[in-house]
Amino acid sequence: MAQPHQTQQLPLTLSQEGLDPPQVIFLDAVGTLFGVRGSVGEVYRDFTRQQTGIELDAEATNTAFYEAFDAAPPAEFPELITQKKPGSFLLEQEFNWWLAIAQDTFSRLGVLVQFPDFQNFFEHLFAYFATADPWIIYPDVRPTLRHWRQQGIELGIVSNFDSRLYTVVDSLDLAQFFTSVTISTRVGAAKPNPQVWYSALAAHNCPPEAAWHIGDSYREDVEGAIAAGLRGIWLNRP
Known part of the structure; x- marks a missing residue:
């Protein structure tokens, strides 16, 4: 079984460290290729203020969001895959999964009751995160992806995001680098489940x-990657 490798930036010369070049390199999306601009709390604060006038504390919001996120079940809907439901069912499930996290977040902050129509507000927030605006690409990403492609290495994304990832990757002009994008909700299994890598x-x-x-x-x-038989590399960004 492959052993983990740790780096603080996307690796450019791992072959010089005794690792044979792979056929394919898969990468996570959020936190690896790109991240939230500032913090989730800051984005939620600014968006909520602009849309509703309700004031949030960014740090408290960030804490509440990650508490709600960690308490949520995995973003995987295997029953939809088994039953071969139409794509519209999946998009609805994805939306409702995030809606529950947002409701929990604002409830923890004690402000949920201030929204006359929280679902309508969240529809706009959900759509906002499908654009390039709340995201920032890490500076080591583009040079590294170009380097790997020049070496003839195939690239793919494996993520526990949702179907908005296709739009985000395209809007950030990263789609050109990737042959495949594998999303947990569309596989019916979320990392660290090996099934997402098998797909x-x-x-x-x-x-x-x-x-x-x-x-x-x-x-x-x-x-998760090691359990699936891949070499797992930890991108431990400062």
Whole structure:
């Protein structure tokens, strides 16, 4: 079984450290390729103020969001895959999953009752996160992706995001680098479940031992990838 490798920026010369170049490199999305501009709390604060005039404390909002996020079930809907439901059912499930987290977040802040129509407000917030505006690409990303593509290495994304990821990656002008984008909600399994990597590997006709996965979560990205037979690389950004 492959051992984890740790780095504080996207690796450019891992082959010089005794690692053979892979056929495919998979990367996590949020926290690896791009992150929230500032913090979730700051984005929520600014968006809420602009849309409703309700004032939030950014730090408290950030804490409440991650508490709600950690308490939520995995973003995976295997019953939709099994039942072969239309895509509209999946999009509705994704929206409702995030709606529950947002309601929990604002409830923890004690301001949920101040919204006359919270679902309508959240529809706009949900759509906002499908644009490029709340995101920032880490400076090491583009040079690294270009370097790998020049080496002939295939690239893919494996993420526990949702279907908005396609739009976000495209709006950030990153889609050009990737052959595949594998999302937990569309596979019916979320990292660290190995099944999400098996689906991604199938898209490249690649055996696990010929692939790397890089991500910022040790449990989800590194341990999950290793369990699936890939080399897991921890991107431990400062």
